[in-house]
Amino acid sequence: MQTALPIVRKEMIVGYRLQTEWSWLIATAFFFGKVGAGLFAVSLFMGYPLGALVGLLIAEVGKGTAHLLYLGRPERFWRVLFRPQTSWISRGLWGMVAMAVFGGIYLILSAAGVTLGTVPNGILMALCYAGALVVMVYDGFVLSASPAIPAWQSALVPVLALFYSLLGGVTLATLLSTLVTSYPPDREPAGYLEVTLIVANLILVAAYVMVMADSAPAARQAVREMVRGSLAFLFLGGAIGVGLLLSLALALYINATGSEAPIIILAVTDMLGHFLVFFILLRIGLYNPVY
Amino acid sequence: MTRWGMVIDLERCVGCNACTVACKAENGTPRETFYCNVLEKTVGKYPTAKREFIPVLCNHCADPPCLKVCPTGATYQRDDGIVMADDAKCIGCRACYVACPYNRRSFLRKELLKRGYYGELTPYEEKKYAEFVPGTVVKCTFCEHRLAQGLDPACVITCCTRARIFGDLDDPTSEISRIIRARGGFQLLPEADTDPSVFYVK
Numbered sequence: 001m002q003t004a005l006p007i008v009r010k011e012m013i014v015g016y017r018l019q020t021e022w023s024w025l026i027a028t029a030f031f032f033g034k035v036g037a038g039l040f041a042v043s044l045f046m047g048y049p050l051g052a053l054v055g056l057l058i059a060e061v062g063k064g065t066a067h068l069l070y071l072g073r074p075e076r077f078w079r080v081l082f083r084p085q086t087s088w089i090s091r092g093l094w095g096m097v098a099m100a101v102f103g104g105i106y107l108i109l110s111a112a113g114v115t116l117g118t119v120p121n122g123i124l125m126a127l128c129y130a131g132a133l134v135v136m137v138y139d140g141f142v143l144s145a146s147p148a149i150p151a152w153q154s155a156l157v158p159v160l161a162l163f164y165s166l167l168g169g170v171t172l173a174t175l176l177s178t179l180v181t182s183y184p185p186d187r188e189p190a191g192y193l194e195v196t197l198i199v200a201n202l203i204l205v206a207a208y209v210m211v212m213a214d215s216a217p218a219a220r221q222a223v224r225e226m227v228r229g230s231l232a233f234l235f236l237g238g239a240i241g242v243g244l245l246l247s248l249a250l251a252l253y254i255n256a257t258g259s260e261a262p263i264i265i266l267a268v269t270d271m272l273g274h275f276l277v278f279f280i281l282l283r284i285g286l287y288n289p290v291y
Numbered sequence: 292m293t294r295w296g297m298v299i300d301l302e303r304c305v306g307c308n309a310c311t312v313a314c315k316a317e318n319g320t321p322r323e324t325f326y327c328n329v330l331e332k333t334v335g336k337y338p339t340a341k342r343e344f345i346p347v348l349c350n351h352c353a354d355p356p357c358l359k360v361c362p363t364g365a366t367y368q369r370d371d372g373i374v375m376a377d378d379a380k381c382i383g384c385r386a387c388y389v390a391c392p393y394n395r396r397s398f399l400r401k402e403l404l405k406r407g408y409y410g411e412l413t414p415y416e417e418k419k420y421a422e423f424v425p426g427t428v429v430k431c432t433f434c435e436h437r438l439a440q441g442l443d444p445a446c447v448i449t450c451c452t453r454a455r456i457f458g459d460l461d462d463p464t465s466e467i468s469r470i471i472r473a474r475g476g477f478q479l480l481p482e483a484d485t486d487p488s489v490f491y492v493k
């Protein structure tokens with residue numbers, strides 16, 4: 001008779017081995033990258049250079065710093081540029097470089113009041129969006145491309161990354177335009193977009209949990225940890241309760257009343273939920289038992 | 292073409308961990324760093340419960356996921372199938388560590404090389420630790436330095452029950468190939484689709 005296998009870390013026994021190497025620092029880098037790229041892309045779309053600048057800084061400085069703090073040999077980080085043909089980490093750095101270079105050109109031109117022709121402007125925007133898109137989704141591909149951890153092996157993970165990134169972008173653009181009123185984006189469509197993205201994320205998270213609950217043994221074990229185990233409080237209370245449901249209630253309230261005060265609370269709940277979802281995703285990284 | 296591989300006889304392994312110790316002595320790996328070790332598993336229920344021992348090491352997969360995810364090219368595969376990690380190129384991102392379905396990589400935290408097993412570094416630890424680059428990922432190399440001298444890996448030589456057989460998987464007449472054929476050798480986690488060079492027989 002097969003005995004139920006335990007969750008193990010470094011112990012020399014067969015079980016669902018927990019990945020412990022990628023934790024809060026990587027979650028922080030993922031968070032800054034997605035939120036920053038999301039804000040950058042949303043701000044470009046809304047024609048909001050201040051938002052694009054803040055997004056660029058969050059992505060490049062926040063994410064870059066978190067990654068450099070995590071690396072064992074940070075002084076060699078430039079080597080990451082050499083393997084885009086196989087490595088999503090490498091592609092991610094290329095995305096960050098593209099975002100920095102083309103986003104920087106866009107911001108300099110905006111600040112100088114230079115207007116490009118339709119075609120050059122279209123090309124510049126396309127390059128900015130391309131870089132931002134890579135930064136928004138590559139974390140998801142880094143996880144989903146890993147054959148070792150079944151809970152990450154889902155096409156839903158990059159989609160989650162994209163939608164959380166867009167949600168973070170809309171939230172921060174709204175917050176920024178509320179705090180700095182000199183050049184606000186159109187608040188009303190942003191409000192509807194916010195609600196739509198929160199609902200979309202809720203559906204995506206539910207779909208992810210349902211798919212994983214019917215997947216490989218390690219993925220099922222991961223779902224158990226998420227909804228009934230040690231991470232249930234963070235997942236159900238933090239990521240779902242505060243991050244999505246409370247954010248949804250606040251967004252609906254803001255849309256209905258036009259009140260600006262709860263926007264700050266919405267930004268906090270949304271950011272907390274965003275961070276927690278990907279932190280939990282890293283924390284449920286269980287390997288299938290080798291034997 | 293040679294493809295180095297290993298077959299491990301689970302019926303013969305007694306879980307003595309001599310391979311674990313021999314590997315550590317050969318490679319001088321610091322605390323928490325095991326290129327090879329023996330996992331235990333309890334099967335059945337009292338009064339018929341028994342313990343199984345599963346020696347594990349880098350599988351030197353023919354299609355290694357650690358190689359694909361490495362963003363710097365530090366992980367590479369030799370023509371003889373051995374998967375290596377170049378500590379001059381490794382940035383310590385641990386993508387390979389996470390991508391290995393067998394969890395057979397170790398990260399050398401700086402503090403691991405500052406303290407020996409018993410506090411201050413012994414002369415042996417001092418010499419061996421100097422060969423490591425802190426902040427990089429290390430792994431089993433099938434004792435490639437021994438292979439270069441025509442010797443088998445340390446874990447194979449030391450195994451007191453001869454549970455480990457090392458040889459060329461591409462040579463159909465080699466002992467390892469014959470054992471795998473005759474006894475239905477199997478690989479760990481075949482669903483990972485990595486085609487390991489380490490086989491097991493029962």
